[in-house]
Amino acid sequence: xxxxxESGPGLVKPSETLSLTCIVSDYSISSGxxxxxxxxxxxxxxxxxxxxxxxxxxxxxxxxxxxxxISIDTxxxxxxxxxxxxxxADTAVYYCARSLGAPLFGYWGQGALVTVSS
Amino acid sequence: xxxxxxxxxxxxxxGESATLSCRxxxxxxxxxxxxxxxxxxxxxxxxxxxxxxxxxxxxxxSGSGSGTEFTLTISSLQSEDFAVYYCQQYNDWPPLxxxxxxxxxxx
Numbered sequence: 001x002x003x004x005x006e007s008g009p010g011l012v013k014p015s016e017t018l019s020l021t022c023i024v025s026d027y028s029i030s031s032g033x034x035x036x037x038x039x040x041x042x043x044x045x046x047x048x049x050x051x052x053x054x055x056x057x058x059x060x061x062x063x064x065x066x067x068x069x070i071s072i073d074t075x076x077x078x079x080x081x082x083x084x085x086x087x088x089a090d091t092a093v094y095y096c097a098r099s100l101g102a103p104l105f106g107y108w109g110q111g112a113l114v115t116v117s118s
Numbered sequence: 119x120x121x122x123x124x125x126x127x128x129x130x131x132x133g134e135s136a137t138l139s140c141r142x143x144x145x146x147x148x149x150x151x152x153x154x155x156x157x158x159x160x161x162x163x164x165x166x167x168x169x170x171x172x173x174x175x176x177x178x179x180s181g182s183g184s185g186t187e188f189t190l191t192i193s194s195l196q197s198e199d200f201a202v203y204y205c206q207q208y209n210d211w212p213p214l215x216x217x218x219x220x221x222x223x224x225x
Contacts, residue, residue, distance in 0.1 A: 036214075046153075046161065046204055048214040061213040095160055103208045104151040106172065108160035 002027040004096050006112035012090075013118050018083040022096030022109060029072065030054060034099035035079045037070060039092040040111075047092075051103060052079055086116045119143050119207050123217035129225040130195050138220045140188040140205035149209035152181055152190045155219075156201045164203075165190065192222070200224055 008020035022035070029035065037049040050060035052070040060068050064083070072079040083090060093113050097105035120143040130136045140150065148168040153161035163172040165181035168188060178193045192199055205217040 045218050046206075046216040048212075048216065050212070051214075059212045063213070097160075100163075100166065102149065102166070103211060103214055104163065104166050104206060105153075105161070106163045108162070111160050 002098055002107040004098065004107060004109035006094060006096050006109045008112060008114070010113060010115060012086055012114060012116050014087055014116055015085055018081070018086050018090060018094075018114055018116070020081045020094055020096070020112060020114070021078050022080070023076075023078045024098075025077070027098075029077045029079065030074045033101070034103050035070075035072060036097050036099060036103070036105060037081045038095045038097060038105070039090075040095070041089075041092045049081065049083075049094075051099070088116050090114070091116045119146060119210055119215050121205055121207055121215050121217035123203075123205060123220050125220060126218070127221045127223060129223050131225045132195055132197060134195055134225075136192045136195055136199075136222055138190040138192075138203055138222070140183075140190070140217050142186045142188075142207055144210075145185045146207040146209035148184050149207060150181075150183070150188050151206045151208065152179075153204045153206065154199075154201045155204065161204060195222070 003025045034051040036051040052058040069082040093111040095111045096109045098107040100106045122141045150168045152165040155161040169181045202219045
């Protein structure tokens, strides 16, 4: 059973950088699959941010592509999200997740609320 | 690809069945997943490949459809089934896209 846990600051100032890490346990991130980030603004629906593959290849939502970087660290069995130049519109619960063979998400972290506010 | 779910809210009595719809703006073949989300929880995968139940999902959840029209049916609703349901296409990406969700509430 794969376990994922988001970690990072819960409050970020406008124009600064949001950084979250997803710590993976009970499964080796080196075994493959897509590792992704999805967010959900309060009271709203789900928005895919991006995926990273074991090779380091990453795929991003075009709406966020200019501001987002997802990276993978196999030595620490974790992957990370970096979103620059944040605004209040980036306030959301951020989920990390692992795909099945196809890019749909069978395993999710519990989510981390990140608020953008001064 | 834009995913549109209807209705936004569905009021159902326990024991009754619920039919949720998801429409894609262009064909996604069978590359469609359904998720259930309860308040304060992460989404849970219910269905993938339009009709295959994920591990541990009860048989009262069934998915059907292909191309642009999909349906999630929940037969004999239990109290734990009242939640928000999302569809997601993974046929043509990036981006992966979700529908806006259908809230199934107690009538």
